[in-house]
Amino acid sequence: MSTSTQRVVVTGLGATTPVGGDVASTWEGLLAGKSGVRLLEDPRYAELPVRFAGQVAVDPYDVLDRVEARKLDRCQQLALIAAREAWGDASRPELDPERLGVVFATGIGGIVSLLDNYDILNTRGWSRVSPMSVPQLMPNGAAAWVGLDLGAKAGIHTPVSACASGAEAIGYALEMIRSGRADVVVAGGTEACIHPITVAAFAAMRALSTRNDEPERASRPYDKGRDGFVMGEGAGALVLESAEHAAARGARVYAEVASVGMTADGHHIAQPDPEGKGATRAIRLALEAAGASPSDVIHVNAHATSTPQGDIAEATAIRAVLGAATDGVAVSGTKSMTGHLLGGAGAVESVAAILALKYRLAPVTANLDDPDDEIGLDIVHGSPRELRSGDAVVLNNSFGFGGHNVALVFRSV
Amino acid sequence: MSQTLEGLAAIVNEVAGTPIADITAEKSFVDDLDIDSLSMVEVVMACEDKFGVSIPDGEVKNLRTVGDAVAFIDSAMSA
Helix, strand or coil: CCCCCCCEEEEEEEEECCCCCCHHHHHHHHHHCCCCEEECCCHHHCCCCCCEEECCCCCHHHCCCHHHHHHCCHHHHHHHHHHHHHHHHCCCCCCCHHHEEEEEEECCCCHHHHHHHHHHHHHHCHHHCCCCHHHHHCCCHHHHHHHHHHCCCCEEECCCECECHHHHHHHHHHHHHHCCCCCEEEEEEEECCCCHHHHHHHHHCCCECCCCCCHHHCCCCCECCCCCECEECEEEEEEEEEHHHHHHCCCCCCEEEEEEEEEECCCCCCCCCCCCHHHHHHHHHHHHHHCCCHHHEEEEECCCCCCHHHHHHHHHHHHHHHHHHHHHCEEECCHHHHCECHHHHHHHHHHHHHHHHHHCEECCCCCCCCECCCCCCEECCCCCEECCCCCCEEEEEEEECCCEEEEEEEECC | CCHHHHHHHHHHHHHHCCCHHHCCCCCEHHHHCCCCHHHHHHHHHHHHHHHCCCCCHHHHCCCCEHHHHHHHHHHHHHC
16 A cells, blocks of 8 residues: 555665775765776777776676676676665565566666677677677666566666766655555666767766866865866665565665655756756755755755856755755765766765765765855865754755756655 | 587586586577577677687577587588
8 A cells, every 4th residue: 555645765775886896885985085086097098188987996797797797788787786785785675576666777878888889890790799789788778687686577667867867766766666556666876888988978068077187186076176077987776665564574774765856957958057946946846845844954965066067056056945054954075086977876875865864974075175165055075074863854966967957855764 | 528519618608607517418508508599699609700600590490409509510610
């Protein structure tokens, strides 16, 4: 039995990121201000204006069985690693497979497999193109593999909304449980699209930092010297479960997924609305749906990509909604350490936001040497910030090219 | 073990992870070795590269067992 007010909780977390190969090491790194951004040694990057990125800290081939790994695109490998960790962390709920769903997002999909096979087509002809290339390139491939791995039959879905994709997946999963379609949903986001063409393409938009001499310091949200985002790869996964189902099996609960707010800018294909109007509405809708007031918010894991315009637009939106309460809210920009995981970002940052709520500790924002006066937020930097105890909510923002805005609210339990 | 069987076993091991010792002539690709239709394409591609033979799509359905494949490859190599 489910209703639109069905409470949904988080019972498992998983992640593999440039900072760490699992949730524990990623969280530890985010508290310590550890950057996962490194130079790209591959000579194919030598002539590009950007020669660094955040590659995953642990090679997926060190985690997965070799035969399994070779069938999968790298974004699918990372998704499977994160999903399995989350599922294990939730103590592997036993339920009717028709009540188990998967919502796993990606912004780009298996583009590196596609490009590798295009190279094969050009050098060796069509007869050597891998029969796995379609399952590898299809954006729903990661969700499908996770679903096959868990035997999920309630439905498998892949929202695609650029850098908001991972957050949208969690929102979709929340609605899937509330609408009664599933009792448990594994939700997440993944990306692994670092390749000379994607780096060149984002560089062509002038969206990337070009701080080649200091890769670890290139992602610097809210700093006056920020000059664009840093590409990253990785995946995050959450096990969402109806509160009823979680209670019935005595599951450990991290937090409640209180609400999601989703809007569109209707402004520009790649530029944020300078006043952050769409983002403002998303945050406001999410807090209203959660029944939370600005003073309930103790922490924001911000989208904070380190672009000159985007960081200001988001800060404007946060202040527009939280008003005077903004000053008491600890804001963290964890992309300063992970880089921008694109379709994986919203999921990994939701994992971080949930842990911040659970442990009452906000991770740092690295590289904030010279805060931009226009930002006007209380940014956590230098060392992690202790958050107040008691009933509270945290907010995770994600925005994507195309004008997608997703705000998630997690409530303490 | 013939050289062809040895080479084919290495390919099946690479594609499906089956232990080399379990890859014997009477084994069925589909029923015993966990080779689905997509994996079979990979096996065929790798055999064509390794043995320098051509295995037409129309022939693949006749290669039910490892022994069938070895026989086809041996005959194609001596042709």
